[in-house]
Amino acid sequence: MVNVWASWCMPCRSEAPLLDRAHAEYGDRVEFIGIDVQDSQAGAKQFLAEFGLDFTHFFDRDRVIPNHYGGFGTPITFFFAPHGELMRTHNGVIDEQTLAINLDDVTRLGE
Amino acid sequence: MEFTLLWAVLTAAALAWIGLRIWPERVPAHALDRLLGAGITALVAGRLVAMIAQGVNPLTAPGDIIVIRGGVSTAAAALVFIATLAWTTRSVRDALDAVAPATVLALAGWHAGCVWRGACLGSVSDLPWAWALPGSQATRHPVEIYTATALAIGAWVVSRLGWRLWARAGAALAVISAVRLLTETLRPSITGGPIAWYIAGVVIGLIAPLVARAPWGPGARAPT
Numbered sequence: 001m002v003n004v005w006a007s008w009c010m011p012c013r014s015e016a017p018l019l020d021r022a023h024a025e026y027g028d029r030v031e032f033i034g035i036d037v038q039d040s041q042a043g044a045k046q047f048l049a050e051f052g053l054d055f056t057h058f059f060d061r062d063r064v065i066p067n068h069y070g071g072f073g074t075p076i077t078f079f080f081a082p083h084g085e086l087m088r089t090h091n092g093v094i095d096e097q098t099l100a101i102n103l104d105d106v107t108r109l110g111e
Numbered sequence: 112m113e114f115t116l117l118w119a120v121l122t123a124a125a126l127a128w129i130g131l132r133i134w135p136e137r138v139p140a141h142a143l144d145r146l147l148g149a150g151i152t153a154l155v156a157g158r159l160v161a162m163i164a165q166g167v168n169p170l171t172a173p174g175d176i177i178v179i180r181g182g183v184s185t186a187a188a189a190l191v192f193i194a195t196l197a198w199t200t201r202s203v204r205d206a207l208d209a210v211a212p213a214t215v216l217a218l219a220g221w222h223a224g225c226v227w228r229g230a231c232l233g234s235v236s237d238l239p240w241a242w243a244l245p246g247s248q249a250t251r252h253p254v255e256i257y258t259a260t261a262l263a264i265g266a267w268v269v270s271r272l273g274w275r276l277w278a279r280a281g282a283a284l285a286v287i288s289a290v291r292l293l294t295e296t297l298r299p300s301i302t303g304g305p306i307a308w309y310i311a312g313v314v315i316g317l318i319a320p321l322v323a324r325a326p327w328g329p330g331a332r333a334p335t
Contacts, residue, residue, distance in 0.1 A: 010174045014181025017165035022301050051166075087246050093180040098230055100299035105247045108235075 001103065004035045004066045004076040007043035011093040012075045016051035022099055023055050029107045032056070037063045037074060079103075082110040116179055119224025123150070126220030130213025134270045137209040139200045146210060146217065149195040154179060157188030185291075186308040189284075204329050207280035212270035215283050219262035225255035233297040254297040261290045276330035281319030288312025 003019055005012040023032045034057035036044045044059065058065075066076055069086055077090040079102045087109075088102055127146050131138055139145070161182040162169050169176060193207065200206035225231035232242055233254030241250035265286035272279050292309040323330035 010172060011178045011181065013167055013172055014162070014165075014175050014178040017167070018182070018301065025301050088244070093178055095180045095230065096182070096301050097233070097298055100301050101232060101244065101251070104235075104299055105244065105249060108249055 001030055001106065002033045002035060002065075002069075002078040002080065004037055004071070004074055004078075005047075006037050006039045006074050007047035008039065009074045012047075013051070015075060015093045016047075016053060018094070018096055018099060020052045020054075022103060023053070026103045026107065027055065029110065030103055033058070035060050035065050037061070037066060077102075079106055081106065115228040116224075118227035119221055122224040122227070123217045123220035126223075127213050127217035130216035130266060131210070134212045137205060137274075138213075139206050139209060142210055142213070145196060145199045146214065148199060149192050150217070152195045153188040153192035154183060156191035157183035157185065160184035160187035185305050186311075189308075189312065204276065208274065208277060209279075211279040211283035212266045215262055215266035215269055215286055218287060219259045219266060222255045222262060223259035225259075231255040233294075234299055252297045254294050257297070258290055258294045261294070262287065265290060275320055275324075277319040277323040281316045283316070284319065285313050285316025288316060 001022075003015075005016070019032070026032075032055035034053060034055060036047075036057055037060050039059070039061070041059065044057070048057065060066075066074075069078055069089070071078070071089045071091050073091055075093060077094050077099070078086060079088045079090075081087045087105065090098060090102070124143075124147060128143055131142050131146075155176060158176050158179060158181070159169050161184045162172075162175055164184065165182065167175055175181065196210065197207060231253045232244060232251040234252055235241075235249045236252045237250065238252070240253070242253055243250045265283075269279050269282045269286060272282055288309045288311075292306065292313065295304050295306060295309065298304065322328050
């Protein structure tokens, strides 16, 4: 699961606690990756210090990765199948049920 | 991205309007305005409580309040809805009973709005009417459609009840809570869902008419 976020993005703050819980729940079966876009390093570090989000994050100042995979705005959440194919893209804040269903689909493909 | 939620809200408002038209008995003046006002107030209150529970300070991030998809506290929203409705109608005695069926029908509309949001599905199922998300091999229960259907039936049942004080309002709360409780097992969840609040809703809804008729309750007869 690849989540595109930024420290200046208000909706990203809303979904951060849910992503943290999801990582605790699914982190042993699904790889979580964060992509911080169009941001300052200081802002990004402060965001991560505030919300935890204890998984790998990459700094993408020019928004190259989300532009490559499509989707618009921030946040975006990409779900990849275990073999690397992009399965689904969710634009905007993701709710608990949608996140749980998509993570469940990813784990089923990995079984 | 919140526009799909707006469609769900409009679906709920449309069904509230229909509910007030088909069950108009004792409905207070401007009932639709009051229902919508109470609904919006409840959404904001539920969102504020959810933000605080998630560790987000509403004072430092006031813009987050409108990000409804970020989470809404069901219990806080329900309490504020009832309180606002009682306050705006100036009568906690009768108004809640009058608008109870339309409220349940409006909630059915909100759940049916999953069609606009693309968020109807729940746990995996092999039943013939199960749907699959695009690109998925797993078919799933259309749990929000189940919920909307059960609530619509519940609204009709509530409308058939007699006019014993708080019988309809209590039944509405019990129906809403019971439907959510019964369908919760079909909803994949990360946080576990507010199961305890749904159980509390069923219990409070069932005892509400008894409380209303208690010697100290609002329906107690004045001594002659």
